[in-house]
Amino acid sequence: MNNNNCLINIVSNDRPISKETGRILREKLEKNGFTISETFDYKADLVVCIGGDGSFLRTLHEYRFPDIPIIGINTGHLGFFQELSPYQLDEFIFRYQKGDYVIQELHPVEALVCTRTSCIEIMGINEITIKGDKSRTIHLNISLDESFVEKFSGDGILVATPTGSTAYNYSLGGSIVDPRLNLLQITPIAPINTIAYRSFTSSVIVPKETAIKIHPEYTFENSILIVTDGMEHKYNEIVEIYLKMSKMKTKLLRLKNYDFWNKVKEKFL
Structure with missing residues (x-):
């Protein structure tokens, strides 16, 4: 050199x-x-x-x-x-x-956050977290590619990269993932699982090509807080959040x- x-x-x-x-x-x-x-x-x-x-x-x-x-x-x-x-x-x-x-x-995870007026792109090297503002319980309709998976109810969800699997994801009970694997992990935060609400109580592992689509119930579109690697973002009137593994x-x-x-x-x- x-x-x-x-x-x-x-x-x-x-x-x-x-x-x-x-x-x-x-x-x-x-x-x-x-x-x-x-x-x-x-x-x-x-x-x-x-x-x-x-x-x-x-x-x-x-x-x-x-x-x-x-x-x-x-x-x-x-x-x-x-x-x-x-x-x-x-x-x-x-x-x-x-x-x-x-x-x-x-590879970071990236999200396209669409409100009623615009779409904003954000990225996280560890994770992107979608949670209720001011500790509110939120309800999120979650789809993987074109398949509807669940109506989540609880404090929120976290989408982690393998790099972020040892961070917030790990403290939530998610799996530690070898960084040589290209995948995303969806981990629930305080899910509600009762006769009224049914949510996954463990993390879900999906391939890197998976498109994760999240639609908050309309009554919660102003109650969503998005956190990327510990940095908070607040957007009003969120109608859809689209997450995937970045090519960057x-x-x-x-x-x-x-x-x-x-x-x-x-x-x-």
Whole structure:
């Protein structure tokens, strides 16, 4: 690798440990001949995100899922997305120069939210959640492709990617999915299952090509809150939500010894 031609974006949250890690990383990279962009450059070769999982997700959304490999340095708590710890900076630079890494491609889930006046497209790398505003119970008519599946009643549903299977989906009792699989998981949030209402009480796994269509009952069209990777969106008069796996790819740079199931054991067990 010709380091003089390699441009790197460094993004960090405002925590003192993140800022200090960013300063040290910049010095080390520049000493090794890399160029650090002063502002976010979409033509850069790499993005280094310093912070926790929340910072990682915010970076992807803020810069509109850039087509640049991204690697994370964990200065937060769980650090499931983050590949490195602050003490591994020299190892990272050495292995990056050697090309001792792989690129893991992730597909976000995307939703087209249609109101009575317009349609808005949103994306989530982990999940898109459809729930009742102000903790209201909602009723959603759910179809998969052209087949009506259920009239869901409860707090809401979550549509997760394999990457997001270990996040909110996991806390709801959904399945952990190996990220090498291309599929979507629909997980209920506090479903109501009585003689009056019948809802799935476990997650449903569907192939990546599946079109998920959701029609809220008209009396609830102003009671819907949509959350993408923890970021809330409120739209009035929602008549349909159409979800599918995006064709867009997010590129995560992983060192060659990365193993998903070792990460799961390390972080969860």
